[in-house]
Amino acid sequence: MQIQNIIEKTNISLTSARRELLEILIEENKPISYEDIKDKLSMDKATFYRNISKFQEIDIVNCFESNDKKRYYEVQNTPHSHFICNKCNSIECLKDIQYEKLEGYKIIDIIYKGICKNCMSS
Amino acid sequence: MQIQNIIEKTNISLTSARRELLEILIEENKPISYEDIKDKLSMDKATFYRNISKFQEIDIVNCFESNDKKRYYEVQNTPHSHFICNKCNSIECLKDIQYEKLEGYKIIDIIYKGICKNCMSS
């Protein structure tokens, strides 16, 4: 997903802070916390939180909490699931597995919690 | 699941605070936040948080964050999935749908995020 597409499908104004944040989210291409990227950001944390909220409102960013009790954010790009391991706390993107359907519901994100492959076999 | 079973399968000491907390969790039978139950609790919040952490450590309680940005806790009872609606913020237990499998992983909880049936049809 390109920034251009994002902007076209919504009507938020693309300030330089928002562009920067989107670029980082797109480049990372995996769920990231504020702490993960704060050093890369030139904006204030208030601006980060205000904009990441806005992105969630207009449905271009998803958010979930991981086991480290931090919130992770990700651009709504190719739909895929996430696996959070209760043992090693890793977050894994399951891009190859088929996206499930639930009759009558619209699924935007799936978060599995449990024990990951690595931890299971060790 | 009865308290007796829980205690038998672990070896934590069953204090009256823990018994109270477990009873409430079992009775509610759905994910609840600290705020939801604080008025019912006779223990201090520190004790609540310490015990709910302990319950998670010994794998008798699951936790996830909902869209209201609060953590919800639930006894690991019959395995089932959860649907969190991005629109109405409701949490729904999907008890009737089949629990998925992921080769090599152990799944303890599944959280779907999206738009629920109600919101889709209105």
Next chain:
DNA sequence: CTCTATGCAAAAACTTTGCAGGGAT
């Protein structure tokens, strides 16, 4: 020019920790 976005600082919300007293074994 008007309306929205930003930075800074302060506040809020939620959770954790230190410590001294209590309870259980």
Next chain:
DNA sequence: ATCCCTGCAAAGTTTTTGCATAGAG
């Protein structure tokens, strides 16, 4: 007697808000 649990108060962490200024359209 020892070890774990609890309440209370204080501290910690993360996120949000108020306000004055800056920037976009």
